[in-house]
Amino acid sequence: MDVRAFFTAASVPGEPEPWNTLQLKVYYPAAYSDSADERNMGYVPAASSNAPYPVVIFMPGSNCHPEVYGWLAKGLCELGLVCVTFSWIKQDMPGFVSLSPGFDLRYLTPDTFGKAPSSSSLPTLLEAVEQLNTEGLLAGLLDTRKIILGGHSAGGNAVLLNSNSGWFPQLVGGFSYAAHTGASTQIGFPEDTLLPVAGDVPMLIMGGEQDGVIAASANRYGDADDSTPTERIARTFDEALNSTRHDSHLLLLKGANHFCFAHPYDGTTGRPFLDWPTLGSEEEQRSLMLNAIQTFIQACIGKASHESLKTLSHHPMVSRYACK
Helix, strand or coil, rough: CEEEEEEEEEEEECCCCCCCEEEEEEEEEEECCCCCCHHCCCCCCCCCCCCCCCEEEEECCCCCCCCHHHHHHHHHHHHCCCEEEEECEEEEEEEEECCCCCCCCCHHHHHHHHCCCCCCCCHHHHHHHHHHCCCCCCCEEEEEEEEEEEEHHHHHHHHHHHHCCCCCCEEEEEECCCCCCCCCHHHHHCCCCCCCCCCCCCCEEEEEEHHHHHHCCHHHHHHCCCCCCCHHHHHHHHHHECCCCCCCCCEEEEECCCCCCCCCCCCCCCHHHHCCCCCCCCHHHHHHHHHHHHHHHHCCCCCCHHHHHHHHHHHCCCCEEEEC
C-alpha cells in the first residue's frame, strides 16, 4: 500500500501567542491517479476501498520532532489506518520552551488530577480529525468513532493519563512506550505516587530494559537513587491500571532503550545523554514493537482477538508479557 502525508495546522484555544499552534502531519493510505494536482502540487488522493479508516493520534516525547515517528506512522497506514503526528512548541513551564505533547498543569496537581483531561493538545487534535473528515483529501474517509491514542515518553504519559472514554468517547484504545504514571513530588504528590489509569479502554504499555532516561529520572518521584528502567512501567500496569477485561497488555523488551522508539533521533535536543546503549538490533526492536502495536490496534477495532498478543510472550526479545 502506498503511504502519503500532508501538513495542516490547528489553534489551541486559550494558549497565548505564539505558543498556540499545532502543526500536524497526517499520514494516509494513498492511491495515485496521475492527475494534474498530483503532478503540480503532490496532492495524491486517498485510497477509498478500505474506508472508513480508524485514526491513530500519536503524542510525541518532549523535544522529539514528529519525523522520528514516521516509521511507525507508515507502518500503521500500511495496515489500513490514518495516523496523525504533530509538533507543538510551547512553554509547559515558565521559561522552558520545548516541543511538547501538551500538558494542562492545572489538572496535574493532587487537588485537581482526574477532574478534567490533563492533555491540553488532545481536544484540539480530536477536533482537527473531525475537520479532516469534512473537507480535503480525507473527507468522508475517516471513522471518527474509532480513535486510538499512542505516545512515547512524555507523550506516552499523556496517553496513560487521558485514555478515558468518559472524557473522549471516540477512544477505543491507547498504547505507550517508555512511559509510566509516576507523579512528581515537585508539584505536591507524596513520594512514590502512581497516578491511576482509567482502564476503560484497552491499553498496551511497553518499555525497554535499557531505558536509561527513566532510570535516571527517579528523583522526580522521590527516589534517592536511580531506579530500574522498567520498574515503574511494570507497576503502572500491575498497580495503577484498572482493568479486568483481558484486553490490556504489558510488553517489556530486552535490550531496548528510551530513544530506540524515535528513529532517526536528533541527539541535539532532549536527554539522550542519560540513555543506556541498546543491546541487539534496534531495527528488530522497532519491528517487534510495530507488530505488537498493529496487532493491538486490530484487536481494538474488532479485526483480531486480544488473545493474539499472547504469542509475544514467547518472543526471544520479550522479557515480560502480561495481560489483564
